[in-house]
Amino acid sequence: MVDLDGRVLVQQRPAGKPMAGLWEFPGGKIDPGETPEAALIRELHEELGIEVAQACLAPAAFASEPLGDRHLLLLLYACRKWDGIPEARHATALRWVYPAQLHALDMPPADRPLIGLLEALL
16 A cells, blocks of 8 residues: 555554564455455455455565465555555554665565565655
8 A cells, every 4th residue: 555655554463473563564365266456455454444446456566485384475566545544453553654664664574575666666
């Protein structure tokens, strides 16, 4: 999510979850039978309480990272339009930051390669 000032939204993982305390981009796993876009729309509603139209999602980048015995493929979409005010429903906190400020945040290893891409895009 990108606001009018060019800041992106990150959320802090709650205690008791893997990688607790780290900052991440909102989103989540794709359920069986879901498209990546449908999953992101569902996750943004569940995690932030906002509504997003599929036409407002623009594929931006991806990252690939080993994760134990699995492999994580992280898809990054840019979204500049949504309905509602984001609230931390499943996170400890939300923060709007400029892409360059992401370098200073503790983020999961899979998210880190996306920082430079966001700086170049925004």
